[in-house]
Amino acid sequence: MAVASEIDGSASMSTAPQSPVIEAKGLDLTFQTNDGPVQALRDVNLTINKGDFVSFIGPSGCGKTTFLRVVAALEHPTGGSITVNGMTPDEARRKRAYGYVFQAAGLYPWRTIEKNIKLPLEIMGFDKAEQDRRVKNVLELVDLAGFGKKYPWQLSGGMQQRASIARALAFDADLLLMDEPFGALDEIVRDHLNEQLLELWARTHKTIGFVTHSIPEAVYLSTKIVVMSPRPGRITDVIESTLPAERPLDIRDTPEFLEIAHRVREGLRAGHAYDD
Amino acid sequence: MSAAVDPATRPGGAGLLSRGVSAVGRSLLPILVVVGVIVALWYAAAIMMNRAWTLDQIERRGLEMTTSEIIADTLSQERPVLPTPVQVATELWNTTMGEPILRERRGEYRPNPRSLFFHAWQTLAPTMLGFALGTLGGILLAVGIVHNRAMDLSVMPWAIASQTIPILAIAPMIIVVLNSIGLEGLLPKSLISAYLSFFPVVVGMVKGLRSPSGMDLDLLRTYSASGGETFWKLRLPASVPFLFASLKVGIAAALVGTIVAELPTGARFGLGARLLTGSYYGQTIQIWSALFMAAICAAALVGILGLIERLVLKRMGFAR
Numbered sequence: 162m163a164v165a166s167e168i169d170g171s172a173s174m175s176t177a178p179q180s181p182v183i184e185a186k187g188l189d190l191t192f193q194t195n196d197g198p199v200q201a202l203r204d205v206n207l208t209i210n211k212g213d214f215v216s217f218i219g220p221s222g223c224g225k226t227t228f229l230r231v232v233a234a235l236e237h238p239t240g241g242s243i244t245v246n247g248m249t250p251d252e253a254r255r256k257r258a259y260g261y262v263f264q265a266a267g268l269y270p271w272r273t274i275e276k277n278i279k280l281p282l283e284i285m286g287f288d289k290a291e292q293d294r295r296v297k298n299v300l301e302l303v304d305l306a307g308f309g310k311k312y313p314w315q316l317s318g319g320m321q322q323r324a325s326i327a328r329a330l331a332f333d334a335d336l337l338l339m340d341e342p343f344g345a346l347d348e349i350v351r352d353h354l355n356e357q358l359l360e361l362w363a364r365t366h367k368t369i370g371f372v373t374h375s376i377p378e379a380v381y382l383s384t385k386i387v388v389m390s391p392r393p394g395r396i397t398d399v400i401e402s403t404l405p406a407e408r409p410l411d412i413r414d415t416p417e418f419l420e421i422a423h424r425v426r427e428g429l430r431a432g433h434a435y436d437d
Numbered sequence: 438m439s440a441a442v443d444p445a446t447r448p449g450g451a452g453l454l455s456r457g458v459s460a461v462g463r464s465l466l467p468i469l470v471v472v473g474v475i476v477a478l479w480y481a482a483a484i485m486m487n488r489a490w491t492l493d494q495i496e497r498r499g500l501e502m503t504t505s506e507i508i509a510d511t512l513s514q515e516r517p518v519l520p521t522p523v524q525v526a527t528e529l530w531n532t533t534m535g536e537p538i539l540r541e542r543r544g545e546y547r548p549n550p551r552s553l554f555f556h557a558w559q560t561l562a563p564t565m566l567g568f569a570l571g572t573l574g575g576i577l578l579a580v581g582i583v584h585n586r587a588m589d590l591s592v593m594p595w596a597i598a599s600q601t602i603p604i605l606a607i608a609p610m611i612i613v614v615l616n617s618i619g620l621e622g623l624l625p626k627s628l629i630s631a632y633l634s635f636f637p638v639v640v641g642m643v644k645g646l647r648s649p650s651g652m653d654l655d656l657l658r659t660y661s662a663s664g665g666e667t668f669w670k671l672r673l674p675a676s677v678p679f680l681f682a683s684l685k686v687g688i689a690a691a692l693v694g695t696i697v698a699e700l701p702t703g704a705r706f707g708l709g710a711r712l713l714t715g716s717y718y719g720q721t722i723q724i725w726s727a728l729f730m731a732a733i734c735a736a737a738l739v740g741i742l743g744l745i746e747r748l749v750l751k752r753m754g755f756a757r
Contacts, residue, residue: 235655254661261659263652271674271753280670284660312754 182246182336182368183209183232189240190227190394200393201227202238207387207396211335214362214369216379217387218425219432224394225372225387229338232370233261245336257285259336260329264344266321268313268328274300275309278328285332299327302361319350323357330365337369344374352410355381359408376429377413380404380422388425390432398428476522486518487511520722528726529553550706557730559707560695563623564738567630568691572684574631575638582639583646583672584664593643600636604629604694609701626707630694634687641683645676678755681746688738696731708734 188205191198202224209215217225230236231243234250245253253259260281268277275296282292300306303323313321322342329337343351355378362369373379379386380402388398402421404412412418491510495502502510512521520528532553540549548555578596581588608629615625649671657667699709708727715724 233659235658254659259659261656263656265652267650267652267656269653269671269674270755271677273754281660283670284657284662284666314754 187241203393216383219389222391223389260334262339266325388428563626567627571631571634575635579642626698629698630691633694634691637683637686645679
């Protein structure tokens with residue numbers, strides 16, 4: 162089913178030869194639960210290239226988070242294959258291939274923002290001076306300079322989530338995996354963070370995998386939108402965005418934007434036909 | 438809304454101070470009411486319970502007494518069934534402020550066994566040692582339980598079973614066994630208080646060490662953090678608020694443990710010994726003053742722990 166994307170994917174921005182950062186082939190994952198096996202992912206085929214901003218969208222239980230967790234080696238597939246930077250997810254993790262941003266900021270309340278960002282750096286064995294330098298850099302990157310000495314509770318929800326993004330960026334992973342990072346925030350803060358995230362992506366040239374519930378968020382951010390559907394979790398459509406790289410917030414009122422959003426909605430509806 | 442706020446209640450500066458004072462004022466009234474009710478009930482109970490002895494005396498000696506004289510007598514007996522608050526307070530004052538802690542005997546200064554401070558210290562020292570031992574043991578057990586499945590399955594049932602045994606039953610055995618191997622004085626009492634205080638620490642620490650969410654643990658997995666790093670950087674700091682909650686329960690239990698250890702063993706000094714000699718000689722006032730001293734000690738220990746808790750949690754950034 163994912164093959165569809167390759168056909169109309171030609172409209173995407175870059176024509177340079179691209180090396181796949183994530184390559185999934187026939188990926189299956191079945192959880193053994195007390196109520197019997199649950200197929201979280203079935204026959205997922207997907208290629209994510211360097212510099213892509215890929216959104217995963219679909220209803221709860223469609224496996225979008227599970228897929229991200231498989232990439233991060235937090236879950237292990239029961240069938241098929243997946244490579245991250247050409248390695249297994251476990252190897253990739255040991256090589257610090259990715260930074261992971263969770264639904265909640267998950268900052269440790271007993272550490273200041275600065276110390277929270279240092280957490281991965283301490284574990285990965287960076288020396289003190291290097292830690293300080295990196296903390297300063299990423300705090301500027303997420304527009305939190307001057308907040309390093311604050312404790313998490315002294316920051317708003319949006320600022321906390323930005324701090325958690327800074328933490329994921331601190332050790333220079335090329336791949337950023339974000340699991341509904343702005344899901345708990347209100348729409349106005351979310352718009353602002355989306356804008357900042359695009360800016361950050363343009364500046365750092367990271368590859369981003371982004372799970373979301375929101376159609377406008379997915380269309381606004383992505384170069385590629387993966388539409389998924391539940392029971393079993395599978396990909397129903399992969400949409401290459403035709404929007405330009407430069408995206409002001411009001412691009413969301415253009416016909417082009419609405420057309421892509423419409424296609425996403427169609428894809429979601431097709432997936433839901435199973436249920437009712 | 439904020440424009441209408443009285444300057445005194447506005448946060449910051451003098452407003453904060455006066456707000457604090459008025460908060461004390463507000464909570465003072467209910468406290469006083471409760472204390473007043475308790476004291477009134479206490480007096481009523483003292484009259485009721487001590488009346489029999491007074492009436493008995495009247496009958497034996499063939500005296501004539503008015504009701505108010507009878508009531509006055511019930512409140513001032515030497516060995517009442519229930520002493521009055523004033524009698525207990527007077528005894529407390531006389532045995533603390535009224536007695537030197539040390540007194541001279543045959544040219545040297547020795548502890549004064551009439552001083553309740555001396556007895557309180559005889560109980561407090563083993564309490565604190567036992568509390569320290571119990572806390573240390575409890576933390577170590579909790580760490581083992583959280584990190585080792587075999588320990589999780591095997592230790593916890595024993596820990597629970599240990600607390601179902603009446604301490605009064607095994608305290609003499611522990612003292613006798615330890616005496617026979619040459620351990621006397623502070624340590625046997627401490628061990629019994631440790632026995633009572635380790636349990637809340639185990640329960641609280643197990644809960645605390647397991648308090649990090651799946652997400653917190655996943656985050657460390659994405660950094661390929663080791664078990665040791667997960668413990669020191671996540672589990673241990675996350676358990677600190679839980680630890681303090683159990684320490685407060687544990688220290689009160691440790692004090693009870695020490696007093697209980699003094700009871701069946703014929704200890705000569707300590708609050709437990711005061712309770713025991715008081716009951717031998719029908720000195721109810723002495724018993725009650727020892728009980729109050731124990732309560733004051735427990736309140737002080739819990740209060741100190743609460744203060745340390747506030748300082749530590751504030752320093753760790755938990756406090757808001």
